[in-house]
Amino acid sequence: MDIQDSVTVFRTIIESSPFPIFLLMGEELVITLANPAVLRTWGKTTVVLGKKFGDALPQLRNQPFEKLIRNVFRTGIPYFSGDVEAQLEVGGQLRNYFLNCSYQPFKDAEGKISGVICFANDVTTRVVAQKQIEQSENKFRQLVTKSPYIMLVLNGPEFVVEIANQALFDYWRKTPEQTLDKPLLEVLPELKGQSFPNVLKHVYETGEPHGEVETPHLLETADGLITNYVSYLYEPLHNSDGKVSGILVAAEDVTQRVEDRKRTEASEASFRLAVQAAELGTFDKNLVTGLMYWDQRCRELFDIDGDREVTYEGDFLPGLHPDDRERVDSLIKDSAFIKSVSNGDYDVEYRTIGAKDKKLRWVKSKGKVFFDQKEKPIRFIGSVYDITEQKLAEIRKNDFINIASHELKTPLTTVKSYIQVLLAKAKEDDDDFRINALTRVDKQSNKMHSLIRNLLDNARLLEGEFKLDIHPFNIHELLLEVVTDFAVISPSHPIELKDCESVVVNADREKIGQVIENLLSNAVKYSPKGSLIIVRCKTTDGYAQLSVSDEGIGIRRRDQDKLFERFYRVENERIKQVSGFGIGLYLVAEILKYHNSQIAIESEEGAGSTFYFKLPLA
Structure with a gap:
C-alpha cells in the first residue's frame, strides 16, 4: 500500500469514527482533519478546516485546551484528561459540555512531530447524570443527617450502617466511630433475640416496607439494659437493577410518651376507683x-x-x-x-x-x-356528691339548737333578774359570802347569755332573718366597754387595749361588740392562763382596722381556710377538752360579711394568732 492509500485509509477511519477526532498540524495548530462527530460537538461545519484552532473556536481561548495541545506538540508527551468541562458555542449560544480528551503527537515519515491528533469524547450526558445522582445522594444524606428523627441507612445483607444522624447516635448512646461502616449486630449485639433483625431480613428479602408503633426495644447502656419504646418504618432501597441493596430506617423514640400515657392510665384508673369508692x-x-x-x-x-x-x-x-x-x-x-x-x-x-x-x-x-x-x-x-344524710343531720341539729336557744332565753332572763336582786340584797347586808357566790353565778349567766345570743344569731342567719342596725359610733368607746366587761367575766387572762384611736365608724354597734366578744372568747379558750391578749385599733385609708392577738397554740395553715365554717372545730390533741359548738368564728365571719368586710388571720402553730378586720370610717 503506497502513501496515498495510507492517507486515504487514515482519513476514512477518522471520518467514520463515532467519536470526535480532529488533527491539528504545525505550530499554529491548523485544523487539518475534523470528523463529523467533532463538528457536531463544536457546532461547526467543514468551513473550519484550514483555520487555526484558536481562530475557529475563539470561545476556547480562555480555556486550557489549546495550551495543553501546544505542550504535547512541543514535548511529544501524550496527554490524557478525565471529564473536563468546556464551553462551546452551539447555535449562537454558549453551552457547557464535559469532554474526555486524549492528545497524541502526530509524526511525519521522518518521525518528526508535525501535529497533534486529538480525541474528544463528549461525556456530557453521563457526567450530568452522574452529578444529578450525586446531588440526589447528597440531598438524601442531608435529609438523613439533618432530620430531628432517628434515621439511618443499612447497606447489604449484613446491614452495615452506611449513613446515620445525630439523633441516632444520641438514642443509641454511641459515637459515629462506634457506629458507621459496621454491621448492625456488631454495633448493637443486644438486638439478637429481639424482633428487629428478623423484620429487617424480611424487608431486605421481599422488598416490602414494614412499620410498627410503640414497640419495646431493649438497649444496652452504661447503666445496664433498659427498655425503650420506638415507632419505626423500614423502607427498602433499590439499586439501578431494581434489586434491594439496603434499608432506610426512620424511627422515633416514644419512650416518654408511652410512659406518660401509662402513668396517666394508672392515674385515671386510680381516680375511677377513688370516685367509685367515694360515690x-x-x-x-x-x-x-x-x-x-x-x-x-x-x-x-x-x-x-x-x-x-x-x-x-x-x-x-x-x-x-x-x-x-x-x-x-x-x-x-x-x-x-x-x-x-x-x-x-x-x-x-x-x-x-x-x-x-x-x-x-x-x-x-x-x-x-x-x-x-x-x-x-x-x-x-x-x-x-350526695350530702343528703349529712344535710338532714345538720338540719335536725340546727332545729334542736334553735328550739333549745329559744326555750332557754326566757328562763335565763328570769334567773339573771333574780341574781341581780339577790346580789343587791347581799351587798346591803354586807354578806361577803353571798356577794362572792352570786357574782360568780352572774358571770356564768353572762356567759350563758352570750352563748344563747350566738345560737339565736346562727338561727337567724340560716332563716335569712339576720338584720343590721347601721349607725355611726365611737369604736374606742365600744372596745373599752367590751374589754372591761370581758375582763370581769374572764379574769384568767390580762386583756390590754392598745394603740386605739378615738374614731367613729359606721356599723352595727351591738353586732361589732359581739364580734369582739367572740374573738376574745376564742383567744381565752386557746391560750394558756395568764397569757396576754391585746386588742388594737388603727386607721388606714379611710378604714378602722381592729385586731385581737393572743399568745396561744396557733393554728395550722391547713385549718385556717376552714376555721370560719359553721360547726368546724380544729382536730388537735391539745384542745380536745375545750368546749364549744364551733359557731363563734362562723358568726364573726358572717356578721362581717353583712358589713361588706371579712375576717383575716395571721397565725403560726405554737406562736399565737392575730384576727383582724376593717370597718369604714363615718
Whole structure:
C-alpha cells in the first residue's frame, strides 16, 4: 500500500469514527482533519478546516485546551484528561459540555512531530447524570443527617450502617466511630433475640416496607439494659437493577410518651376507683359544642335513666329545686364562666328533685372552668356528691339548737333578774359570802347569755332573718366597754387595749361588740392562763382596722381556710377538752360579711394568732 492509500485509509477511519477526532498540524495548530462527530460537538461545519484552532473556536481561548495541545506538540508527551468541562458555542449560544480528551503527537515519515491528533469524547450526558445522582445522594444524606428523627441507612445483607444522624447516635448512646461502616449486630449485639433483625431480613428479602408503633426495644447502656419504646418504618432501597441493596430506617423514640400515657392510665384508673369508692359523680361540658357528659352516679342524683344525651337547659336546670335554680344558674354563668370573677372555680350546694321519683336530694358540687387565650370559657368539668344524710343531720341539729336557744332565753332572763336582786340584797347586808357566790353565778349567766345570743344569731342567719342596725359610733368607746366587761367575766387572762384611736365608724354597734366578744372568747379558750391578749385599733385609708392577738397554740395553715365554717372545730390533741359548738368564728365571719368586710388571720402553730378586720370610717 503506497502513501496515498495510507492517507486515504487514515482519513476514512477518522471520518467514520463515532467519536470526535480532529488533527491539528504545525505550530499554529491548523485544523487539518475534523470528523463529523467533532463538528457536531463544536457546532461547526467543514468551513473550519484550514483555520487555526484558536481562530475557529475563539470561545476556547480562555480555556486550557489549546495550551495543553501546544505542550504535547512541543514535548511529544501524550496527554490524557478525565471529564473536563468546556464551553462551546452551539447555535449562537454558549453551552457547557464535559469532554474526555486524549492528545497524541502526530509524526511525519521522518518521525518528526508535525501535529497533534486529538480525541474528544463528549461525556456530557453521563457526567450530568452522574452529578444529578450525586446531588440526589447528597440531598438524601442531608435529609438523613439533618432530620430531628432517628434515621439511618443499612447497606447489604449484613446491614452495615452506611449513613446515620445525630439523633441516632444520641438514642443509641454511641459515637459515629462506634457506629458507621459496621454491621448492625456488631454495633448493637443486644438486638439478637429481639424482633428487629428478623423484620429487617424480611424487608431486605421481599422488598416490602414494614412499620410498627410503640414497640419495646431493649438497649444496652452504661447503666445496664433498659427498655425503650420506638415507632419505626423500614423502607427498602433499590439499586439501578431494581434489586434491594439496603434499608432506610426512620424511627422515633416514644419512650416518654408511652410512659406518660401509662402513668396517666394508672392515674385515671386510680381516680375511677377513688370516685367509685367515694360515690362521686362526674360531669364534663364542652362549652364550644354544647355537648355535656354525665356519668352514671351523676345521673342517679338527678334520677335520669339510661345513656341518653343530657343537656344543661333540658336536664340540669329543671332537675334543681325551684328555690335553688336561679341562684345556681347565676353562680355558673355570672361567676364560674367569668375568669376575672372566679378564675373558673365552682363550689356550690344545691337540692335536686328526681326527674321520676321526685325525691329531694342535697348535692355538693365542685368544678373548674377552662378558658381559651381570649378568656372565653371552653370547658366545664367537675364532680357531684350526695350530702343528703349529712344535710338532714345538720338540719335536725340546727332545729334542736334553735328550739333549745329559744326555750332557754326566757328562763335565763328570769334567773339573771333574780341574781341581780339577790346580789343587791347581799351587798346591803354586807354578806361577803353571798356577794362572792352570786357574782360568780352572774358571770356564768353572762356567759350563758352570750352563748344563747350566738345560737339565736346562727338561727337567724340560716332563716335569712339576720338584720343590721347601721349607725355611726365611737369604736374606742365600744372596745373599752367590751374589754372591761370581758375582763370581769374572764379574769384568767390580762386583756390590754392598745394603740386605739378615738374614731367613729359606721356599723352595727351591738353586732361589732359581739364580734369582739367572740374573738376574745376564742383567744381565752386557746391560750394558756395568764397569757396576754391585746386588742388594737388603727386607721388606714379611710378604714378602722381592729385586731385581737393572743399568745396561744396557733393554728395550722391547713385549718385556717376552714376555721370560719359553721360547726368546724380544729382536730388537735391539745384542745380536745375545750368546749364549744364551733359557731363563734362562723358568726364573726358572717356578721362581717353583712358589713361588706371579712375576717383575716395571721397565725403560726405554737406562736399565737392575730384576727383582724376593717370597718369604714363615718
